[in-house]
Amino acid sequence: MHPPQPLPRVWMAHEIIPTMQRIISQKNTVRAEIVRTVNPPTASFDTVLRPWADVENLVQGELGMIYMLQYGSPDMATQDAFTQARQLLLAAESEWASSEDFYRLVQAVYDKKEELDVESALFLKEELLGYKRAGWGVLSPAQSEQYLQGKKEISKLESTFNRNLAQxxxxxxxxxxxxxxxxxxxxxxxxxxxxxxxxxxxxxxxxxxxxxxxxxxxxxxxxxxxxxxxYLENNRKLAVNGPIFEEIVARRTSQSQFLGYHSHAALVLESKIAKTPQWVESFLGQIRDDLVARGKAEVEVLQQHRLQDLQAQGQEAEGNFPAWDQMYYQRLVEKEFHIDHVQISEFFPLESTAAAMLEIFASLLGLRFESIAAQPDQLWHESVQAFSVWDEHTSEFIGYLYFDLLWRENKYRGNQNVAIEAGYTKPDGSRHYPSTILMCSFPTPTPDSCALLKHHQVIALFHELGHGIHDLLSKTKYIRFHGTSLPRDLAEMPSTKLENWCWLPDVLKNISRHYTTLNPNYLAKWRNQNPGLPDPPEKIHNESVDNLVKYRYWGRGLYHLEQLTTSLFDLQIHSQQTPQDLASLNIQKLWYDLRQQLEGMDFSECRDGFDYCSFTHLCAAYDAGYYSYLCCAAFAEDVFATKFAHDPFSRSTWDEYRRMFLQIGCGHGDMLGLLAQYLGREPNSRALVDRLVGAAAVV
Structure with missing residues (x-):
């Protein structure tokens, strides 16, 4: 069966700017026609907002491809073209936001209080909020122009920050x-x-x-x-981003004050589940003491092993536990638990593990994934794989999924899900189908080996695949509400919930396959390196799985404390109420003070570092929103315990989840209310620490 929609074509470098110019022209034409033919007395959703929504839907796939290439293309000419194209779009968006004529029409539609479906009402509300954040109703036309120019300058700085990181x-x-x-x-x-x-x-x-x-x-x-x-040199590696980051934060503060908000955090959180900085402060305060206590106990265990290790080597055993020893001694503690992550990784070669994960989703959600022999102009790198996705029961086409899983030069550093095309309803009532990517940077193998995943990388892959499945299963009218376009403080919940499956013994056994069974050359090499030993089994040992599950909470205190550190840092720097307040704040000192206070390790020799500039989130839509990871982890723990823990493989439970949550995307006026409706009660924001505190002792 052939998909009803072809794979999207990848733009060449020389096509990117003309394509962006055409997209802008299409949107300009629609806006001009609306302003020409409609006035406030005749304004309605159908005459003002629907044509704008239709053109937004229409061009999103091409726009999504251009934006994807900033993360995935190895070609510097393409990266340069994206940067120029992005500036064109920012200029156009600034012009659209400064259009008083269009703003007056949107306000007129809002004032008429039409009866609208939920998504259309939400579209209208968001469009009006966008104009509010451009200064309408607050700023004079001259001030608004100044404000929008400031937004463009911040976007340029963010682009430079992220490009430094990628390169x-x-x-x-x-x-x-x-x-x-x-x-x-x-x-x-x-x-x-x-x-x-x-x-x-x-x-x-x-x-x-x-x-x-x-x-x-x-x-x-x-x-x-x-x-x-x-550790120390890695900590210093992005010093170039330090002053850029400080400039971004300062400009955000000034911009928010310009619009009349108390802080940048107040502006950002207005459209999130949290709504206010006070909600975030309260949430983080509720879990802080328990996480700090858990982390302190874990550091004490690490320090005991470090001191014993140093004494055994005849070295002086003193001093507080240094940050650069965390990963090493966590591994040694796990070794005492008979957990060897290097050995375990031999059972999780990337290619077969990813394929096995698709089988799990196919089984739980009634899906079918078919590998596609894509044309060269449909892929941005030779290592990318493409799949068509179908509903197993109805034979309905669902969309396209891509795997782009290995590190390469100039690629995004980290793991993420990137949507090229969102799904939406066309004017004739038919569907446009989504295309989504798992874009990861797992370490590359040598020519005679394969990429092997540590267990935490298996979790990361499952997490990003969860985002991809959410994108694929969403069915919304407008692209801006599709799939993972939830408020940040809920968007991570569905995929974080799925991390629980990476601790289920049956899942670990089923997705495992020793890498030597994939290729006879791998087996021959293994035999040469391990003379006299029997060949490895195909599936992971029961003992390894049992120990992984038994000690699953070891190290989780420190893991979540690092998230708490970043969340508090993010909230504090974005809660300053004036540029003068921010100028008196030493951002670098604040970062390492928080790390030392909360995580309980010695960071005294790290304080000349910039590791808060070595990840993209605070300059890529998670500003004043990093708390979302802890918030979503709490909601995810609550959903799993309430709905899935008793039978994680129940098809009826998965069908309900797909119908009541995943399909809706962000097309609901009250997403926290939707979650409460699904759970049958208000969500428990302490579910994460309650589970951690209630778990077995640290060791």
């Missing part, structure tokens, strides 16, 4: 003797990657911060000086 290619040279404990395959990979770099000395290996370098050294390097040096 970061630093690392350190180490003698091989300093890398004792690291896998030979990783060292071989780095030697190959370093061909273009000048060695500091002969027989040294260049270890990049990205592509798994920092993670591998921090977790496995036996030499404490190696771990320390790598």
């Amino acid at each position: 970061e290619d630093g690392g350190l040279w180490f003698a091989e003797s300093e890398l004792d404990g690291l896998p030979a395959d990783d060292i071989a990979k780095w030697k190959m990657m370093a061909n273009t770099k000048t060695p500091s000395q002969e027989n040294h290996v260049f270890v990049p911060f990205a592509n798994g370098g920092m993670l591998t050294v921090g977790t496995l390097a036996k030499n404490p000086d190696t771990r320390k040096k790598m």
Whole structure:
């Protein structure tokens, strides 16, 4: 069966700017026609908002492809073209927001109080809020122009910040003797990657911060000086982003004051579930003490192992627990639990694990995923895979899913779900179907090996696939309410809930497959490295699964404390009420003060670092919103415990979840109320810490 809609075509670098110009022209034409033919007395949703919604729907797929290329294209010419195209769109958006004629029509529609369906009413409300945030009703025309110019300048700074992050290619040279404990395959990979770099000395290996370098050294390097040096330099790697970030925060503060808000946080949170900074403060305050206590207990365990380890090596055993030793000693503690993440990763090769996850969703939701032999102009990189997605029972086409899973130069650093095309209802009543990407940066293998996932990376993959499934199953009238376009403080809930499945023994067994069973060459190499040992089993050992599940909460206190640190940092810097207040705040000092106070480790030698500038969230729509991860984790824990824990594989439970939540996307006027309706009560914002506190002891 052929899909009723082709895969979208990927734009070449030279096509991006003309395409953006055409999109802007299409939208300008529609707006001009509305203003020409409608006046406030004749304004209605059908004459003003519906034509605007229709053209927004129509061009979104092309626009989505352009924006995707900023994350996924390895081609610098494409990246440069995106930057120019984005400036064109920002200028057009500024012009649209400054149109008094169109604003007056939208206000007239709102004042008429028409009976509208839920999504249309929400569209009208959002459109009017957009004009409010452009200064209408608050600023004079001259002030509004100044404000919109300020927004464009902030967007440019954010683009520079994120581009610096994507193109970061630093690392350190180490003698091989300093890398004792690291896998030979990783060292071989780095030697190959370093061909273009000048060695500091002969027989040294260049270890990049990205592509798994920092993670591998921090977790496995036996030499404490190696771990320390790598951590501290990784901590300093994006110093260039420090002043950019401070400028962004200062400008956000000024802009919010300009519109009459107390702070940038107040402006942002107005359209979120939280609504106010006070709600966020209360939520974080409710969980702070319990998380700090849990984290303190975990650090004490790590410190005991560190001191014993140093004494065994004949070294001086003193001092507080340093931040650069966290990953290493967490691994040693897990080793005592008979958890070896390197060995466990052998059962989770990326390709087969991802395919097995698709089978799980196919079973739970009645879906079918069919691999597609895409044309070259339908993929942005040779490593990308495409799938058509179908409803198994109705044979209805659902959309397209892409896998873009491996790290490469100039690609987004991290794991995310990116929607190219959202679904929507066309004017004739038919559907336009979504296309969505799992865009990750899992470390690349060598030519004679495959990419293996640690358990936390298995969780990350499942999480991002959850976002992708949400995108695919959503059915909304307008693209702006499709799928994961929920308020940030609810958007992570559906995929975070799915992380619970990565701790179910049956799931872990079913998605596991030892990498040597994938290719006879892998098995031959394994036999050479392990002479005399029996071949590995195809599926992961029951004991490994049992231990993973038994000790699943080990380290979770520190994991969530890092989220709490970032959330409080984010809220504090974006709650300053004047530029003068912000100028008196030392952002770098605040970051490391919070880390030391909350996480309980020694950060004294890290304070010249900029690791708050080494992730994209606070300059990519999570500003004043990082608390969303903890908030969504609480809601997710509540949903799982209430609806799924008794039978995680119940098809009727999954059908209800699909119908009552996933399909609705953001097309509901009260998303927190929708969640309460689904649960049958108000959601429990303490569900996460209640589960953590109620879990077994730290060790």
